[in-house]
Amino acid sequence: MKLAVIGFGNAGGKIADRIVEYEGETGRSLCRFSAVVNTASVDLEKITHIPRQNRVLIGQTDERSKGHGAGADPELGSELTRQDRPELARFLDSVPLHDIDAFLVIGGLGGGTGSGGGPVLAEILADRYDEPVYGLGILPSRDEGGRASLNAARSVQSYTEETDGLIVFDNNAWKDGGDTIEDGYERTNYEIAKRVVTLLGAGEYDGTTVSENAMDSSDINRTLAVGGVSSIAFAETDVDQSTRRQQGLLSRVRSGGSSDGDDVDAATKVHSLVRRAVQSRLTCPAQVHSTERALVVVSGPPTELAQKGLVRARQWLEGEIGSVEVLAGDDPRPGSDVLSATVLLSNVTDVPRIDRLQEQAVDAQSNIEQQAAGRQDEISELITDDEDRLDPI
Structure with a gap:
């Protein structure tokens, strides 16, 4: 975008x-x-x-x-x-x-x-x-x-x-x-x-590897278009350098790509990372089940971006929010040392922090009004004598 x-x-x-x-x-x-x-x-x-x-x-x-x-x-x-x-x-x-x-x-x-x-x-x-x-x-x-x-x-x-x-x-x-x-x-x-x-930033071509499952601005706009309040989930993990070198070599010498075992491991890693993101600290804590739409971006070295893992993660998230309105894509970053999962939870309606904030705000407004109401009387009492015999100049 x-x-x-x-x-x-x-x-x-x-x-x-x-x-x-x-x-x-x-x-x-x-x-x-x-x-x-x-x-x-x-x-x-x-x-x-x-x-x-x-x-x-x-x-x-x-x-x-x-x-x-x-x-x-x-x-x-x-x-x-x-x-x-x-x-x-x-x-x-x-x-x-x-x-x-x-x-x-x-x-x-x-x-x-x-x-x-x-x-x-x-x-x-x-x-x-x-x-x-x-x-x-x-x-x-x-x-x-x-x-x-x-x-x-x-x-x-x-x-x-x-x-x-x-x-x-x-x-x-x-x-x-x-x-x-x-x-x-x-x-x-x-x-x-x-x-x-x-x-x-996912989906914007900046000279890096083109995404296999591209995420573009229309996907982000569609997810945010429902309005309301949204929160972002995020998790990342380091990529083992020896694994990166080995997978990079295999991808060059094999027309079929990684072995089945590598595919399973990579898919499990992607799926687990998305789950960890959603179940950890959000930008604003919210009940995930109250989400209307969601979008998943998995970013990292191309060899780590298993499409099967993305599919499984999307299916799991659909179950968590009770909606099929979940989009998922990858964002290849060849020079990256980390694999990350970023999840946009759009139009969340069960947000305890905002509920508490409103309660605090109502109390604060009530206190301000009460203080203002009594302040003028207190000022008058301060600057006038008890029998009100003095006149201002």
């Missing part, structure tokens, strides 16, 4: 930047256009891999922001984006529409700019272009507080309404107690980039 990737806000910008970096490190061909949009000029300076001319500052003429951010206020983030819609529209004219299959808007959902402005950008893109617009939303961890939970719960609704499908990554599920805050974000951004690039 060929993408126009746009990071919105601080978290979204860093992740978009990491996706471009990871794409280059792995020799993939995915991003035909990349950009970041922010209300804080300082955050744009942290971007290193997206071209400077594609770093867009909005809200700099608004007295509430002046280029210093939205202050974790999604209403302000949304308003600043709408105000600068003409400037954004002119910038988007530089997107090579002839060379992309979809847009991907990335935003952190707990702050102000990404949570409020990202859905507005998605709305602008959907109004202007025919290409699908997908979202990648990052849920805050619980220790980021009630305000972040409230912002995220509201933003999930906005992103799902304005995009053709929202892929969710839950920071709370990936938090490691031993990480510093900075190291934690670096690690999770890498994990996000690895999954997004491996999944969405």
